[in-house]
Amino acid sequence: AQSVTQLDSQVPVFEEAPVELRCNYSSSVSVYLFWYVQYPNQGLQLLLKYLSGSTLVKGINGFEAEFNKSQTSFHLRKPSVHISDTAEYFCAVSGPDNYGQNFVFGPGTRLSVLP
Amino acid sequence: NAGVTQTPKFQVLKTGQSMTLQCAQDMNHNSMYWYRQDPGMGLRLIYYSASEGTTDKGEVPNGYNVSRLNKREFSLRLESAAPSQTSVYFCASSEWGPRTPLHFGNGTRLTVT
Numbered sequence: 001a002q003s004v005t006q007l008d009s010q011v012p013v014f015e016e017a018p019v020e021l022r023c024n025y026s027s028s029v030s031v032y033l034f035w036y037v038q039y040p041n042q043g044l045q046l047l048l049k050y051l052s053g054s055t056l057v058k059g060i061n062g063f064e065a066e067f068n069k070s071q072t073s074f075h076l077r078k079p080s081v082h083i084s085d086t087a088e089y090f091c092a093v094s095g096p097d098n099y100g101q102n103f104v105f106g107p108g109t110r111l112s113v114l115p
Numbered sequence: 116n117a118g119v120t121q122t123p124k125f126q127v128l129k130t131g132q133s134m135t136l137q138c139a140q141d142m143n144h145n146s147m148y149w150y151r152q153d154p155g156m157g158l159r160l161i162y163y164s165a166s167e168g169t170t171d172k173g174e175v176p177n178g179y180n181v182s183r184l185n186k187r188e189f190s191l192r193l194e195s196a197a198p199s200q201t202s203v204y205f206c207a208s209s210e211w212g213p214r215t216p217l218h219f220g221n222g223t224r225l226t227v228t
Contacts, residue, residue, distance in 0.1 A: 009155070032214055043119070043205055043219030044158075051214055090157060094213035103148075103217060105157035 002027040002093050004106035012112045013081055021076040021109045023065075023091030033074040034092040035065055038108075044090060050074065061085070086113045117141050121206050121220035128196040128227045136191040136223050138206030144218070145211045147189035148173075149181060151202040152222070158205065164189055166211075196227045 005024045013019045025031060032051050036044040048059025055067040065076045074091060091106040119140045128134055140147065145166045150158040160173030164183040178200060180192045189208075193200060203224050207217040 004157075034216055036217075036219075041221070043207075043221045044217070045219070046216045049216055103160070103213070105159075107155050107157045 002031065002095060002104045004091050004093050004104055006089075006091055006106035006109050008109050009107065010110045010112065012114060014114050015083055016080050018079050019077065019081050019085075019111065021089050021091075021111065023074045023076065023106060025072050025074065025091070025093045027072075027093060027095060029095050032094045033065075033067060034094070034103075035059065035063070035074070035076050036090045036092060037061075038088045038090065040087075047076070047089070081111075081113045083113050083115060085111060087111060119206055119208055119218055119220035121204075121223050123223060124221070126223060126225050128193075128225065130197060130227060132196050133192065133194050134196065134225075135193075136204055136206075136225075137188070138190065138220060139188045140206075140208040140218070141187065142208060142218065143186070144208035145186070146209045146215075147183065148207040148209075148217065149179075149189070149191045150205045150207065151175065152205060153202050161191065161204075193225075196225075198227045201225060201227045 003026045007022045034049045035047040038044045050057050050067045058064045088108045088110045090108045094103045122137045148163040149161040159175050162181040164170045167186045182190045203222045205222050206220045209215045
């Protein structure tokens with residue numbers, strides 16, 4: 001079975017500072033990895049995804065993430081955050097088995113960008 | 116571009132009452148899902164429908180039923196609501212399989228008193 005750990009439940013950071021949101025997963029098979037963002041009172045939106053190939057993936061709003069197979073990690077980074085990045089961020093993993101039950105989500109990290 | 120539309124946005128029920136949450140997608144996606152979101156627990160899968168005509172249980176199916184009415188619509192029914200079902204419910208859809216990302220609706224906030 002797959003699982004996802006997001007080590008930080010809350011991350012406060014000042015505007016224009018860099019940020020890294022951590023995600024680790026466990027799986028006995030190859031995985032596909034996703035980061036989603038949830039703004040207040042909205043559904044989740046896809047930020048970026050890793051399916052195969054280059055381990056550094058770029059997403060929307062200046063975010064990027066690096067897949068590290070040996071460390072089973074998929075950390076999300078942004079070099080300079082804006083107030084508008086304040087939201088909750090979810091890491092998710094899926095695998096090549098039967099679909100539907102394979103999207104396992106982490107508990108989320110609440111990013112607060114301070115002026 | 117509507118994407119995934121959920122109704123209602125908010126609902127308050129008394130214990131024992133029933134209700135149906137509606138979901139429709141206009142992206143011609145094959146697969147549809149119902150999740151619940153609770154603080155500190157991420158999203159947990161209630162039921163999913165891999166394709167029109169099929170439904171399967173997810174991680175937390177007890178107390179819920181679903182209907183895949185057609186390719187566009189996937190409803191979630193609470194037959195006898197309980198306080199433990201107080202949550203935010205999200206419908207999602209995807210093209211097919213674990214490589215395709217989920218597209219989410221804006222959620223239904225349900226309170227059971």
